[in-house]
Amino acid sequence: MNIDKLSSHVNNGEISEVNLVSMEGGSYVLHAILEGVSQPVASANGATIHVASVEEARKVLAGVADIKLFLVQGNAHDEMIGNPEEGNHTMREEIPLRSSL
Structure with a gap:
């Protein structure tokens, strides 16, 4: 979905949230x-x-x-070690969409 479709879906109340997902290498999607x-x-x-920061x-x-905008980061230790997926080890934190700075 592109930004225009995202905006349309948000305006229609069809999107519950947007997640900023941390990827390996320091970028986000x-x-x-x-x-x-x-x-x-x-x-x-x-x-x-792909974006490089929350501000971007x-x-x-x-x-x-x-x-609602959430920063989502997986637990790298679990991914690297290959532990079984027991429970949700993902860090998920709501952040403001609009910066007050």
Whole structure:
């Protein structure tokens, strides 16, 4: 889904939240939750949008109406060691979509 479709879905109340998902290597990708399913947010040419910071994500989402935004980071230790997926070890923290700075 591109930014225009994301904005339209948010305006229609179809998106419950947007997640800023931490990726290996220090970048983040945006995922919108539409009808309980996580969908990556893509550029106009269809490529998944990667951002380098929370502030860059806010700039990308500047034209989108207010929506809950969460920073999501997996537990790297569990991923590296290969522990079984028992419970949810993902850190998930709500952050403001609009910066007060």
